[in-house]
Amino acid sequence: MNARLEGRGSLLRDDVMALLTTEAIVLGGIRLGEADKLVTFFSLKRGKVKGVAAGARRMKSRFGASLEPFTHCHLILFEKGGDKLGRINQADIIRSNQSLREDWTCIELASQMVNLVTQITPDIEPNMEIFKLLLQGLELLAVGEDRRLTTLLFINRLVAYSGYQPHWDHCLKCRQAFKAGASAAVYFSSISGGTVCSNCAKGIRPLIPISHATRAFLSASQKMDYVRSHRLKPSPVMTQEMGALFNDYISSITGRRFQNFALETGTTCP
Amino acid sequence: MSSTTRKKGAFAHLITQLMKLPSIGRKSAQRLAFYILKMSSEEASAIGQAIIDIKEKLSFCEICNNLTEEPVCTICTDPKREGTKVLVVEEASTLYSIERTGEYRGLYHVLLGTLAPLSGSEISGEAVKKLIARLEKGKISEVIIATNPTIDGESTSIYLTRLIQPLGVTVSRIAFGIPVGIDLEYADEVTLIKSLQGRRVIEQT
CATH class of the missing domain: 1.10.8.420 (RecR Domain 1)
Incomplete structure (x- = not known):
């Protein structure tokens, strides 16, 4: 492929058309027209891209189940340049993640993962770390034991990879590093994007109080490999604190109310 | 003008x-x-x-939400229909596709939508309440869920199963698999797996 067309999509001029061949994860799709589908992918080479799959809803469609959400596939997309929607030429399943679509908890948590990626990432901006994270997150949800922890760790990492990395190790205002095992309260400010100590908390609103254990957990888990970070086991109180913190932080990033399913202990089937 | x-x-x-x-x-x-x-x-x-x-x-049938000119549709009032089975579909258009086969002689229930976990939209509570009210009367022994084999259809199926099973009614799902007339080599993995899971024993003739 022309080197100029690789990477950021903003380089793709309005009059340039290109065939994009890449690995991609299906984020979702909506019905379009009589039998078509408008599908959103997170692709390895181009980040979030959209394309129209003509006739995808017909019984003998060549796309089959390859455009169902959470599917990891080989995508061939004919990009038309500019803001025009691409045409999906081919999508071959690499890993279907079908089990995620057959269990209510998995549907909820996997939907949350792909929805967050859809909302947080800009169009046509490749991010290999997010691609790998989403791939691992969905795989871990499909086979994992602690699915809610998988989702919380996913959110913690996603905000960092998207450029919203909160400061966990020091106070945002006085820059003083937090000491391990300290007893004084710590607060999280979604607007400032990090933690503040109790001395600096005055005047900053709104604030979410968190324990030092939660702050240390979030800091440590972000420094570890995503799969290995599952060895860390938070207490139920820490899980609650992380859930409340991310609800507020994600809502402030996306401007939409965020409901963290990873917080729920039982079924949330309506 | x-x-x-x-x-x-x-x-x-x-x-x-x-x-x-x-x-x-x-x-x-x-x-x-x-x-x-x-x-x-x-x-x-x-x-x-x-x-x-x-x-x-045209309006919706008071019992099953099918399209009808009368308060109750012709399927619900047909005495020759098998009153112990209800087939649940997303839209009335699916009902007409199934009716065209002439194979199914039970009753229907149209949901007028599905759950959509990705977009967060919910199913029509009224349609579900109507279905539960029909089941509570005790005449129906089996509910066949015929929602689409998509994430929305599957979520709706799980949701309905959880609601219906405690009422002591058998819940079944339509079979998934290979469409008639295609070459197996072109079928995708999920469809093939589904067809293997739903295989049946060939009865001796």
Whole structure:
């Protein structure tokens, strides 16, 4: 492929058309027209891209189940340049993640993962770390034991990879590093994007109080490999604190109310 | 006459209106408009009246949400129907596809939508309440869920199963697999797995 067309999509001029061949994860799709589908992918080479799959809803469609959400596939997309929607030429399943679509908890948590990626990432901006994270997150949800922890760790990492990395190790205002095992309260400010100590908390609103254990957990888990970070086991109180913190932080990033399913202990089937 | 019609003229207005129909582009709309133009006034009026009629006379069946001109649809009032089975579909269009097969002789229930976990939209509570009320009467012994094999259809199926099973009613799901007339080598992995999971023993003849 022309080197100029690789990477950021903003380089793709309005009059340039290109065939994009890449690995991609299906984020979702909506019905379009009589039998078509408008599908959103997170692709390895181009980040979030959209394309129209003509006739995808017909019984003998060549796309089959390859455009169902959470599917990891080989995508061939004919990009038309500019803001025009691409045409999906081919999508071959690499890993279907079908089990995620057959269990209510998995549907909820996997939907949350792909929805967050859809909302947080800009169009046509490749991010290999997010691609790998989403791939691992969905795989871990499909086979994992602690699915809610998988989702919380996913959110913690996603905000960092998207450029919203909160400061966990020091106070945002006085820059003083937090000491391990300290007893004084710590607060999280979604607007400032990090933690503040109790001395600096005055005047900053709104604030979410968190324990030092939660702050240390979030800091440590972000420094570890995503799969290995599952060895860390938070207490139920820490899980609650992380859930409340991310609800507020994600809502402030996306401007939409965020409901963290990873917080729920039982079924949330309506 | 509306201002748009006055501006564009009746012919252009008809083309614009026809283009609102699915799969109708400008060229198709133009072809249809010319065809209507060649029709007799009675024939053209009949088409117009038919469109007005379906908007004015059709409503949802009080029992199953099927489209009907009466308060209760002909399927629900048919005494020859098997009253112990209810087939649950997303839209009335699916009901007509199943009816065309002539194989199913039970009753129906139209949900008028599905759960959509990705977009967060919820199913019509009224349609579900109606279904549960029908089941609580005790005559129905089996509910066949025939929602689409998509994430929305699957979520709806899980949701309904959780609601219906405690009532002591058998819940079954329509089979998934290979469509008739295709080469297996072109089938995708998920469809093949589903067809293997849903395989059946061949009965000796």
